Amino acid sequence: MVRNRREELYVTVPTLFRCPISMDVMKSPVSLCTGVTYDRSSIQTWLSQGHNTCPATMQILPSTDFTPNLTLRRLINLWLQHQPPHAPSSSAVTKSEFLEIVKNLNGEKNRLSSLLKIVEFLKCSSENRRFFVSLSDAIVNVVGVLVDCDVVEVCELVVAVLDLVISENEVKEILRSDRRYLSKFLMILKNGKLSSRIQTAKILEFIALDVNSQRKIVEEQGLLYELYVFINTETNRFAIEAGLSTLIAISTTRPVRKELIRFGIVETIGKIITGSETARIVVEKSLKLLETVATCTEGRSAIGKSEDCLSGIVTRLMKSSRAATEHGVTVLWSVCCLARDEAAREAVGKVNGVMKVLLVMQSDCSAGVRQMCGELVKALRVGNSNSSNKKYSKSCLASYDTKTTHIMPY
Template sequence: MGRDELCIAVPSLFRCPISLDLMKSPVSLCTGVTYDRSSIQHWLDSGHDTCPATMQVLSSKDFVPNLTLHRLINLWASKAPTKSPALAPAVSEEKVRVWIEEIKSGKIEMCLDSIVEFVSCGEVSRRFLVSFDDFLEAIVGVLNTNCDQIRVLESVIRVLSSILLENGVREKLHKLVFISNSNCLPSFISVLRNGSLEYSIACVTVLESITMNNQSKQFVAGTQDVLPVLVQLLKTENDHQDLNEAVMSFLISVSITRSIKTRLAQLGLVGALSNMLLSQNAAVSVVEKSLKVLSIICTCADGRSAISVDPICAGAIVERLMKVSKTATEDAVVVLWSMCCLFRDEKAQEKVARSNGVAKVLLVMQSEVGEGNVRMMCGDLIKVLSLGCKNGGGHGGMVSYETKTTHIMPC
């Protein structure tokens, strides 16, 4: 595909600022700018210490996967035409006006397929469509009418996910869904419950993108059926990595109050996360998000209680230490420290010790992760777990420490 064709077909946000090609693995620098992994890695390996787009000197050369953008690129790619996208089909301003009137008059099925085809043709088509101020209002209105036709709802979600990244769309959708007395959430829930996997992912992605402030996050999380249906998806669709990643990204975003965290714990989220931590098939990104969610919900009493009584959670966290990114390892240490040291949960202490916890925590402590607060938390964990062993508590962890890792001593 030539460069000119690419510029027409691919949204600018999806193109790497260095190569100008569609990003396959988007990662973000500390400056907040996202690049394709191979391009920025080559830039850094060449001896540069600046951000190519801003020319800021980098305080850190680490980069993190931009998982939300990766999902959006995958969604866009799955809908992009397989043939040369050269030019969108000719659609006049008058034709779009007809579509809007048909949508408003309840005849959306007459034009829906044409709209879906049009937004799938490329960036030019999407920009043309969203330039009509009342198009978004009309399409969101379909979600607000208690429509029970899942095909229609799926197609509307597809359109919204396709145009989501166009200038100003997220902000307009936020106002329409959360400020204009809209009642769209039942339609989102219907798609999550009854739609196909592809549209469930798109649905979660759209919801996360438009919950842009604390008020909207509390509104979504407080709606009776949103959190239950999302947790149920994690329990029943645990082999679908993209869906799991999308759901957990959303849960991380909305878990801003104690009541939300408590409800997630009461819905059985800890059990679903524990299974993901133990799964050999789970993607690293899914495991890391699981640890992030656990670090969030362990800040409430119900969350700690759920972790305490879960038969595999504490051991699964220990098992993942040093097998994930630095940030995720820190999240794991936070959970273990909160359970074992801050709140002195004896069940958690025993499970961590029996999972060779002392040796694993020592390894973290002596790695580059074990700095600052993480180092102090690791030191506290070793003291508590060692004391528990001396008092007849966790056997397995301390036996392993004394017989296999006596050469590793805390500083």
């Protein structure tokens, strides 16, 4: 009977609209450099697990960047508009069964199985996710499992549930009101699988929207350090991006920045931005965090001592996003102009920093950044004239005319 009913309601989905990984209709189709298109969430999960190949062709990916397939997305949306408005859910459980699972979650002996069913239910549709959030005490019950359980696999499933609904205000408010679950986040960052660690970092970023929440995260012993270790040891672009985003969100006070400097955040960012295959969004977030660190004396001192980091910043100017370039200029200005670090000025000059700064001045940058560029050129010229390096002192800086209005790219 069930089989006949399902066959009666079955809707044929064009193969082109199905994600090669999940086999579901794609919600946000994106294409890899191999030309194969996947649903964004599916390919992100694949890459976050450490794979460096295209799942369909198994080709090694020279780049893990992907591009939205807007044409296919429009075709899918057009097709969906002509489907029955009340198509049956592909969820493994009905809403009534789901209610029972959520209600008895804290008393369940087999929590792993129950949480798996909740995750599958939430993945099916945005309607299911709204239904879940609207349930009385549903989020409280799920967070309660996280607080009471010490099994990594169970905690990872709770994180998967929260990751699916974290954008809802009700969820963020509940997570901000209690900090007992943070120790389980620490456990996942230490021992969880990569996809769960990425989800954990994303959730922490979502809830770190006010000073009180940021303070709770930082006060959890070891959590800040594990977030640092996360970006320092991982090579996966989604892991590094998630970790950087979280650190940016919680680095709003000087004590936090000083701790990150003590851990070695400047050297770590230097390593990231000098990587030849580093994604643009990762470069942008790296320079944003570096700009945050440079707001304190200790940060400017650490950056000034790292010639590799300074060289990496100069190299990335005008080669990533506009935001990345402006973050980079701000860092260089903080060290070379605000801190008046002579060694930093010399290091920047050695890698043709003035040429890059001049190019930024002629680009579509903000007025504030253009002013910092002007001050940087003057500072680097002074640093050059005082340099003991004769070869360096004969560079273009020595005869630079501040009235120059145009310079050809090199």
